[in-house]
């Protein structure tokens with residue numbers, strides 16, 4: 092697949108002297124959902140803001156659909172819709188006026204049918220004449236998305252799209268993002284909610300202290316970096332791990348009634364067969380077992396911790 096966004100050697104030092112981004116290279120593929128994960132202050136908003144032309148880069152280049160964001164700003168910006176974290180200024184406008192205005196800002200021809208379709212897709216049609224200030228928080232977020240989509244962008248940035256929204260609205264937003272992707276829109280979202288990245292993303296980039304430390308397909312990230320655990324529920328609790336089992340990666344859990352074996356599922360030899368043989372020889376019997384793959388959250392915490 093060809094990249095729709097190419098970022099090369101991107102760096103940003105703010106006027107305070109703070110270096111928020113350090114030589115970031117990243118390609119976003121056409122039609123994917125890309126999640127950018129990172130702790131507070133990692134540089135997510137700075138990165139998005141540069142691509143959207145809100146913040147000037149200190150070094151490096153960015154192209155969107157082949158257009159350089161500096162030398163060919165208008166063409167690059169026209170391809171992008173941005174759903175910011177912050178809410179509105181146009182409280183006294185109606186939903187319809189606000190969304191139509193956003194379209195006009197990009198010099199697009201008036202197209203009432205398109206605005207109508209966008210509002211309908213976002214379940215905002217009934218609210219088209221309502222003033223924005225009368226809407227609930229969830230509805231306001233939908234309006235932000237409608238405004239970002241009003242000029243028919245090919246790339247949509249969502250900065251923390253579901254921060255502070257309830258579970259139901261979060262699910263609605265996820266469904267909506269998927270629907271948008273089906274129409275060929277490329278989606279880049281930043282999120283603190285690992286669950287969101289796990290649920291939504293095709294690929295995940297992890298940013299920490301201004302550097303992209305990992306970019307992987309979600310499934311690869313989970314198998315490559317994830318570890319598996321084998322939990323054995325013991326017939327008799329143990330007070331300590333028998334010395335004959337010291338060669339295995341074991342821990343005692345659940346007050347001695349469980350043995351937890353951690354292994355790398357990618358390796359040819361997981362060591363499970365040897366472990367089971369040694370357990371039998373040590374007279375340790377179990378009544379049940381289960382395996383668990385580490386979650387994206389555990390992987391993320393490990394990655395970011397290593398970086399500190």
Ligand SMILES: Nc1ncnc2c1ncn2[C@@H]1O[C@H](COP(=O)(O)OP(=O)(O)OP(=O)(O)O)[C@@H](O)[C@H]1O
Pocket residue numbers: 105106107109111129130131132133134135136137138
């Ligand atoms: N205009 C600015 N001037 C100086 N420093 C800034 C400016 N904007 C952001 N920073 C700093 O740059 C760093 C990265 O900020 P950024 O907003 O990009 O992080 P983030 O990953 O989006 O974090 P969050 O999830 O908290 O929004 C932070 O330490 C922030 O304080």
